[in-house]
Amino acid sequence: MLKYKIDVADALERKGFNLYKAKTTKLLSQDTLKKIKKEDTSISLESLNKVCLILDMQPKDLIEFKATEEEEEVKKKYNF
Incomplete structure (x- = not known):
């Protein structure tokens, strides 16, 4: 399961990117925000790319993968 490593919404706000800016610049949709x-x-990879651009970060700085119990079972079942 993918999870954000940081509070992305807060980081965007600190950069001055809010719902109004999303609407006027169309960099990110209001739905994505x-x-x-x-x-x-x-969110789409295109949106993730734009978030990285705005925050000057890499995807690995924003998201991480942590396997759920169900996903761990799939790994065991198929020997991943």
């Missing part, structure tokens, strides 16, 4: 605020990682 709402997902980020809810810590929903189901």
